[in-house]
Amino acid sequence: MASVAVADTRDAQGRTEIRVVRRKPPLRVHLPRLSENEKRDLSLDEPDEAARTALAGRARYEGYGKHKRNLHLWNLAAFHGYAPDRTFCEDVGFERRDEQRIPVLLHRGIAAGLFGDLHRQGDPTMLWTIDDNGWIYEMRQTNSGQALYHGYPMAPTNALGRKVIARFETWIFSFPREERDPALLAALRDAQDRYS
Template structure:
């Protein structure tokens, strides 16, 4: 009698990423602009913490490597956002909060998602890392993502509602760059 050989399994083919153009019901802007009080309250508490999942070289950012499987993840470095840009993160986080770029879901008093526009037009999506502590981690939104147009529309409405004295050139550059990138 011939002993049977163990069955050999082949590694599955890598997932082919398709551009996301459909709306994801679990990920959307809040239906209305958050109040000035809500924005001020979150702005005073929100902080950013890096997440290795969205870094090509986590060690360079002071993070342990991501060990999970996430074939569709995006990397900050792919947008030109490097370690030296870390100092701008609090300002970018505040920009998104001031513009009312809140997600429609709330967990333990804070929106589960936020968005912001960088000066070069990249949109960054920020997810709640620790509910109730207003700690977020972020990653670039792909230019093919349909949600980008909604984020840009809300940002533009907010920008135009500001007085001329409040409108900063970097905000206009962010808006114009995003309109070009996320057509």
């Protein structure tokens, strides 16, 4: 709720004028989310190669206005629901020009086995990926049965980030040293710093 202050001023004729001034509320504090939330947890078992390949062949991204500040730039409809803890792509530097990178990020998360533990009509309801700059993006199923996902940045206070990073690290180090992508190693280090 906005705080209220009373301003006591005098006008040009010397009369007292009282005005009520509303101040903006303080910035919202992001409280850590618990990874124990059964609706959004990393699967206990890593998906096998067949499951990863099947999902990679079908998975697509579609933007969603809930996580965009500048809807007109993304050509998205306004979000009218209540979501006080939502995060915005623009707040972490992800702009419309970055949209072309989304298929790479989506497939990176699938290849790393960053699947949620719940499935709906054969597809995981949640996926995660790690961007080159270390931000973790959570991708939620938009339409079940169509492998259609929308994504948003995960807050650095989110406890689930450490699980995502651990599995991502395991995936990277499963490759022989000479085959490890330096960009992915840098993304891993940045994610570890941000979500520590």
